[in-house]
Amino acid sequence: MNHDYADLAKQIIEALGGRQNIAQAAHCVTRLRLALRDEARVSLDALRAVDLVKGAFSTGGVFQVVIGAGEVDHVYDALLEQTGLQQATIAEVKSAGADTLNPLQRLVKVFSDVFMPILPAIIVAGLLMGVNNLLGAPGMFIPGKSLLAAYPGLDGLWGLINMMSNTSFVFLPALVGWSAAKRFGGSEILGIVLGLLLVHPDLLNAWNYGAAKAGLGGAQLPYFDIGFLHIEKVGYQGQILPILAAAWVMSQIEQRLKAVVPNSIQLLIVPIVTIVVSGTLALAVIGPVTRHIGIFITDGLVHVFNLAPALGAVLFGALYAPMVITGMHHMFIAVDLQLIASHGGTFIWPMIALSNIAQGSAALAMFWVSRNATEKSMASTSAISAYFGITEPAMFGVNLRLKFPFYAALAGSACAAAFISLGHVEASAIGVGGLPGFISIIPQFIPRFMLGMIIAIVLPFVLTFVLSRRSASKKLVAV
Numbered sequence: 001m002n003h004d005y006a007d008l009a010k011q012i013i014e015a016l017g018g019r020q021n022i023a024q025a026a027h028c029v030t031r032l033r034l035a036l037r038d039e040a041r042v043s044l045d046a047l048r049a050v051d052l053v054k055g056a057f058s059t060g061g062v063f064q065v066v067i068g069a070g071e072v073d074h075v076y077d078a079l080l081e082q083t084g085l086q087q088a089t090i091a092e093v094k095s096a097g098a099d100t101l102n103p104l105q106r107l108v109k110v111f112s113d114v115f116m117p118i119l120p121a122i123i124v125a126g127l128l129m130g131v132n133n134l135l136g137a138p139g140m141f142i143p144g145k146s147l148l149a150a151y152p153g154l155d156g157l158w159g160l161i162n163m164m165s166n167t168s169f170v171f172l173p174a175l176v177g178w179s180a181a182k183r184f185g186g187s188e189i190l191g192i193v194l195g196l197l198l199v200h201p202d203l204l205n206a207w208n209y210g211a212a213k214a215g216l217g218g219a220q221l222p223y224f225d226i227g228f229l230h231i232e233k234v235g236y237q238g239q240i241l242p243i244l245a246a247a248w249v250m251s252q253i254e255q256r257l258k259a260v261v262p263n264s265i266q267l268l269i270v271p272i273v274t275i276v277v278s279g280t281l282a283l284a285v286i287g288p289v290t291r292h293i294g295i296f297i298t299d300g301l302v303h304v305f306n307l308a309p310a311l312g313a314v315l316f317g318a319l320y321a322p323m324v325i326t327g328m329h330h331m332f333i334a335v336d337l338q339l340i341a342s343h344g345g346t347f348i349w350p351m352i353a354l355s356n357i358a359q360g361s362a363a364l365a366m367f368w369v370s371r372n373a374t375e376k377s378m379a380s381t382s383a384i385s386a387y388f389g390i391t392e393p394a395m396f397g398v399n400l401r402l403k404f405p406f407y408a409a410l411a412g413s414a415c416a417a418a419f420i421s422l423g424h425v426e427a428s429a430i431g432v433g434g435l436p437g438f439i440s441i442i443p444q445f446i447p448r449f450m451l452g453m454i455i456a457i458v459l460p461f462v463l464t465f466v467l468s469r470r471s472a473s474k475k476l477v478a479v
Contacts, residue, residue: 003052003071009078011050012065017041019083026093027076030385030392032065033093039063048401054378055396057325062093066396068381112330113183114244118175119333121168126429128165130439132158133428137443169429172337173198173236173243180244186251190274194250195243197279198287203235206341224283231284238341240334241290242282249286250278298342301335305347309421313351317417318410320355321395336430345426345442350449351417353389353437357456358413360386360434362405363394365464389433404467405460412460420445420452 013019016036024035036042039058047056047065052075054066067075080087115122135158138146148154168175174195181191204212204222212219212234222233236242254274261269305312323329332348339346364383370376375398382393399406425448431440441449 003074005074005078006082008050008052009075009082012047012053012075013079013082015043015047015050016063017043022083022085024088024093025076025079025083025085026088026090027067027072028090030066030069030072030390032067032072032076032079033090034063034065035061035093036063051374054382054393054398055400057396059325066392068393068397069385069390108331110183111334114176114179115330115333117179117182121175122172122333122337122430123432125165125168126427126431126440127436128161129169129429130431130441132161132165133443134439135161140443140446165429169238169340171196171199172238172240176240176243177247180247181251184248184251186247186254187271187274190250190254190271191247193275194246194278194282197275198236198243198246198282200235203233206235206237206239209234229284231280232288234287236287236291238337239291239294240337240341241294242287244334245290246278246282246286249281250274253278294338295342297335298339301339301348302343305421309424310418313417313421314414316348316351317355317414320352321359321391321406321410321413324391324395325400333430336427340429343426345428346430347421347424347426349427349430349433350420350425350437350441350445350452351413353431353433354416354420354452354456355409355413356386356389356391356433357435357437357453358409358416358460359391359394359399359406360384361412361457361460362409362464363398365408365461365468366398366402366405369465369468387435389437405464408463408467409460411463412456412458415459416452416456419455420449423448425449425452 012032013022016022016034017038018041021037021041022034023037026033042056042063044056047053052067052071054068056063056065058064079085134140135147135154138144138149141147142150148158172195174192177191177193177195177198178188179191181194182188199206208219209221212221224231224233254270257270257273258266320329329352332352336346336349339348360383363379363386367376367379367383370379378393379398382397385391386394395406399409423445425445426442427437427440428442429440431437435453438446438449438453
């Protein structure tokens, strides 16, 4: 279908309160991201009535208009042309809206700003790790044997994929160091160096820390003995909190040095002092403290879910989608990675994948229920998007707007999450949060996760269909 993007942009601008009300504009894969001068001037009814607009909401000081993949690029270009605004990055728009945030929202924004740029590397690593798990899992395809055992010629392929999948996790502190330094106003290259320092091969690998700490097999912790300093010679592979805190400290040191060191000698003085001081603090203080904080947090989560797995899963399954609306879901990336580093798997990410599937199923039900051609098209395309991990079109374009599909999706997500949690299902990595998500599940848990997927597909679909018959929304639903 051809659209008049200039006219659509004009309608959106008017609904947003006019071109003078738009301070900055950017876009992501599916949404316009806008910094508005006064959100009270926005007419939500007029905005949602615009063709292609699937929903609109405000979170973290940024007003977002859901358009859809592909179409958003054309609408954005037309909007810039009509408003005279310059292209802006998402980070710039977020920064413009940051003054309106409360402390919790600011914390969530930090996690979002740090992890979103490196998310593709984490997802790719997770998918490759999932493929390797399938190759090496006994009984997955051949009774009593793994594919590797049945076909030894696959060993070389397994080793290559294993190296590729491990790269992002082994050097995760370097990725986070780069992104965090950029977020905190420090030198990105120094952030990479600091991250690499924390996983240097001369340090004891983090995976062997527990055994060395306990003295198992005669292993002992190595130390740097520097006068009165007694620093554990231990790395931080796969860990998040140490490099996050260290990158913030590094950025503060660098900024303060630049403020006092003359320009003529900054290149000589600032980088070396920054790395020496922040690197020493990272290994001597920041790393050990944050490692224990991370262990405390993950052990606490595991303990709570072990005490009442069904209750915890029901709450998480029901609340995850509302957290997506507020943007708070970005915090779970760090929690997932910390769980993987500390316990070898995460029970949170599988529930996230099922929540996305449930939103897609509710939208798919609306495709069958609706009599309106435009609504059917929106429901079908947004359902497919949700099944592959992008839920915003389904949530804002279909489910939230009609309400009852959203409630049906929450119910289906909660039931599916409880089912897999009772079976202690875990993922070995973060992958695509939808139907392909089974690839990242630890192989022995895949059958139960697949049953959970069936619950997340069937229950929201059926509930949406039943609730549609009782809905007062007669414009979209046949009664």
